[in-house]
Each structure stands twice: as structure tokens, then as C-alpha cells.
Amino acid sequence: MALRHFLTLKDLSKKELLQIIERAIALKTEHKKGNIYEPLKNRVLALIFEKSSTRTRVSFESGMAQFGGSSLFLSPRDTQLGRGEPIEDSAKVLSRMVDAVTIRTFEHEKLVRFAEHSSVPVINALTDDYHPCQLLADMQTYHEYRGSIEGKKVVWVGDGNNMCNSFINAASLLNFNLVIASPEGYDPSAELLKENADCTSIERDPVKAVNDADLVVTDVWASMGQEEEQAHRAKVFSPYQVSPALMAHAKPDALFMHCLPAHRGEEISEDMLEHSSSVVWDEAENRLHAQKALLEFLLCNA
Ligand code: CP
Ligand code: NVA
16 A cells, blocks of 8 residues: 555545444454454554643554554654754654654644655644544444444534534545534634535534434534633633533434543533433543554555
8 A cells, every 4th residue: 555644534535434443343342352463563653742632642652552563752842843843854754763653733734744754654643623533533433332424413513623624524424414503703614614515514503503413522612722712712602512401402312422621611511421422431442442443554554
């Protein structure tokens, strides 16, 4: 297989995405049985993180260890990247030493530039625009609980952020209907909405949006890098809190997801994570299994 990157979900075909989801479920079963599987022995994954992380970092590091390989966590505070060494040079050098690079950064364009100069697969661990690894886990989780998501009604409540953009990509690849309930001025990428007008729509009223939903998803109101907007956003977004009362408008068997970390009392009510519809802890665990399936796909098919 030619060199493949995973910068957005659209780097995969529908068939490949479904294959990765199935593989993630199988790898999870094997892992829980205690079976050792080390397809990445002696392989090294570099993790360049310019923003904080718990789930993404730990799932990639644990996944590499379970696969028999190792990982290197590179904070810009300690590397020359943080002192202004050009992205292009860092990409050329690092990719001569490691087998794959995972990057969490601000501008998506920076990740794209790194990938253009990398001789090994580059994985998006979150940018301001997209968070595709989270969608692998979210789609795996939906499949585990309910089977195919094709034709289902998924409702995004809240900010039209990196997660929302990635849900639009998922809707277009997996053919579900995505309704976005965001306040005016906080819509996802206009270009993405236009390109995916057949499977996405905006509904400003969260109650109307959630009506008859199969899956309801939300995320923080102020993403990493928007901390100074927090107070203003809290006011604008207050009608968009997901609570058991809002979930009551969805289908009785609807699921609730949140990529975490969550702010109780803001985008979700205090009791939402423990509500009967919530699958957030499985969703978080599945980051491990889904990314192992992704690493295997990118590194073992080469
Ligand atoms: N959901 C997610 O990406 O979490 P972290 O920021 O902890 O990695
Ligand atoms: N939208 C959030 C997701 C965190 C996992 C952020 O970018 O901070």
C-alpha cells in the first residue's frame, strides 16, 4: 500500500472505515481475552502534542505498547519545534527515525504541511478543524450498541467545532442524517455544510432537533484555544445544554455521546454522563481499540 495519512476521516473510503470499525471490535475482544498480538514489534510512534490530552495520548501509548512497539511523547516545550524549527524540517527528520507520527495542534494547515514532508504515516490527534480519531471510536461504539448507523438520525447539539466537522465527514461516509443544533454564529464549516447538504441540516431549536433522534452528541462550548471566550460562550450556549429532559425528545433507545472531557453544569447537566442513554465510558475506552485498528491499517498493510 502506498503511504497513507489520516488527517481527516475522508482519507478513508467507506469500505475502509467499516473495516477499521469491525477490526477494532475484534481487537477489543482479543485484548479482553488476554491474547497477545504484537504486529508492531520494534516499531515507533512519535506523538507531537501542542495541546493537552488524556485519552488520545494514553490510548496511542497503550495501543503501541500492546502491539509490541513503543511511543515517544514529544512536547514542543522540549523539542526544537517549540523553538521555531520549521515544520517541514521536523517532518523530514522525524520520519527518518520513527514509523508513524501523531500530531495534536492548532491550525489544521500545519498538520497538512507536516504530512506533505513526512515519509511515514501522519495521524491527526486533533486540530482546530477536525478530530477524526474520536470519530473512529464513536462509530465503533454506535456499531457495538446498535449495529449499522446508516439512515439513522444523529443530532449534534452545541458548538460547530472540530468534532462537529468530523461528524459531518462521518455522515457523508456512512450515510446517516446529521442535524446540527448550534446557535447562530457557531455553525460548523460553511464549505463542509455546502458539500454535504444531502446529509446535514441546521436546526436552531435543540428540542426540535433532538426529536426522534437515534444518537445525540455534544462537546464543550469552548474548545482548547478558546479559553478567553468561555464566559461569553456560556451565555450564548445556555439553551443548548444536553440533559435527560432534552433526551426525552429523542427515540426511547437513543444513545448519548460526548468525546470528553465534559463540563457538568455547562454543555451537559450534572446527571447526563450517568443517564441510561449515555455510552461515554465505552466511547472513551474504544479510543484504544479503534486507534489500534487504525495503526494496524496504516502500518501493516504497507
Ligand atoms: N476526547 C479526547 O480527545 O480527549 P483528550 O483531549 O483527553 O485526548
Ligand atoms: N472540541 C474539543 C475536543 C476535545 C477533545 C477541543 O478541541 O478542545
